[in-house]
Amino acid sequence: MNIREIAKRARVSHSTVSRVINGVDTVDPRLVRRVQAVIQESGYRPNFQARALARGRTHTVGLVVSELTGGNPFFSEIILYFERAAVEHGYEVLISFADTETRPDHAAVCAARMQERQVEGIAVLTFGMEHHLRNFPIDVPLVHAGSDRDLPEARNVRVNYFPGFRDALKHLADFGHTRIGYISGQLSWSSMKTRYEAVRKATKAAGLGFDKDLVAECAHTWSGGAQGMANLLNLSKPPTAVLCCNDVAAVGALKTLGARGLQAGKDIALIGFDNLTISQFTQPSLSTIEFSPKELARLAFLALMEEIQQTEPKTSFEYKTRFVLRESTCAPRLGTLS
Amino acid sequence: MNIREIAKRARVSHSTVSRVINGVDTVDPRLVRRVQAVIQESGYRPNFQARALARGRTHTVGLVVSELTGGNPFFSEIILYFERAAVEHGYEVLISFADTETRPDHAAVCAARMQERQVEGIAVLTFGMEHHLRNFPIDVPLVHAGSDRDLPEARNVRVNYFPGFRDALKHLADFGHTRIGYISGQLSWSSMKTRYEAVRKATKAAGLGFDKDLVAECAHTWSGGAQGMANLLNLSKPPTAVLCCNDVAAVGALKTLGARGLQAGKDIALIGFDNLTISQFTQPSLSTIEFSPKELARLAFLALMEEIQQTEPKTSFEYKTRFVLRESTCAPRLGTLS
């Protein structure tokens, strides 16, 4: 069933059918009705491929996220809200998971595949692996998110990690903590590097000394967090408070604490990052730093729209992190006991 | 940069270029080299839209999942593994989240949108809301997953809920439990209804009586689980063991237990469903029933391939649940104390 068939049945030319479909208002109302009736009863739907080919626009965008984080609800929500924003703007989204671990250039491969599909733009939200795209000339609009500065290679939704960490560290300093640990993701991920720097800066801003020995570099996963906390507790002088690079790692850290008979919010202060729904349901609930996938995904999509439409002047999109106080923090105890 | 431009530069017809691109082996090797050289240096990539139009195949499939579950890692992994299987077979995937809560027909709307995009098939993995598609004539191959029986309206990856629940209940019965609660998702979701029936059947199979009053029907979310457990504990005679419709709800239930000073695996037995990664990181770790998104997504994709290729005879895909023992179960205590 195509446009010509409809035309034949409605006894008009296929151009007229095309006009009706596209709401051109110079068509005789009687013809409009006749055509629409035929469309109705035949259940005809225009072929998007053909339309895209003719118009040169696909109304499709690509979204590349990191595969490592498959079990991390953060990315699940990124996808959800990105898709929602896209649909609201009449776009469809092609999804791809990049294996950033074993194949650093995989995100580029995914992006290239999408480009063949004529996507109008691509959001590469891998939070730290974007730089591998530089060597691949992708010539559709590209958007990243997560870096704290403007990127030379693509539009970026900047993330200001500082406010969240600043208030978190101020909170800990007020409690009297001086030995503050940090469970970091692998610093080869630029986003993890950026968070690390933000922690360092925030520590100093809180008037505390930053101690590299209290940084555990692990995978930013459930098990990575568990490992990181184990490493910190095994130090001869463990920290009295610990920040984590994300909530998933913080949940892993909680597990290690439990296994050693320690309790966050009582024996040690623990702070996560992301403010996932789960952080409300841990025991104790997790103080954390909000990094809303909903907001980020929305900003990323809007930035992508601007790139596609070449809007000028460009809006400067920035996401500001924010400290969320719950139950997992307390005054120093571990250090003072030992 | 299109196929004609390449043809001009390589001094051949565009048909020859097409042949080279598609690896037709009757082309003069010298021409092949000449064409490939031009393709190389120009960075030309074929236009998938045009190719799809000409071939009548898009090599694209759709995946519709439920939006409610946005914060649930289960769906994040479903998407990941479905995409992976698709890419392995040379397919790209269009993703959509259906708002199954407030718009029961939304999955159908999403599917219709995808159909306009000429997807070759659609997997609607909403686990319980599929029946709303019946009234929408979608005429591309459709696959569902989660029902325990073959569906009239679409191919289905059957899930056998029984083995998992049977072993779970046997385990509880061996401990001596007789009052076993169940935190169910809303029974308007057919998948929740099916799980409920499986629990009932398994309870009887374990030689126990099934008590409807010990079933709490809530949302299958973190907070739903918390609420469900609260409801059960508020009974005049609470259950000594509780099953949950999924792990996310079980984590919510753990939260309620903690708030009341109770401990799973000591004061009360708790069993989840899904075997999400997080179930290894709760405290105590969660005994659960494995419902692997990885395997399910893979089976769903394979079933979809069969539907698309109209393979005969059809493979009967069934996923069998399996009980996973961890630390959250114990002998009855709560009831015996009161």
Place this chain on the structure above:
DNA sequence: TTGTAGGCGTTATCAG
């Protein structure tokens, strides 16, 4: 206001 003709970038069917 309507219809005719040409084009979007491919693939596929023919002669040659």
Place this chain on the structure above:
DNA sequence: CTGATAACGCCTACAA
């Protein structure tokens, strides 16, 4: 083995 030529389904001047 190669190259015209005609689809694929739609949009859009341009002409009527």
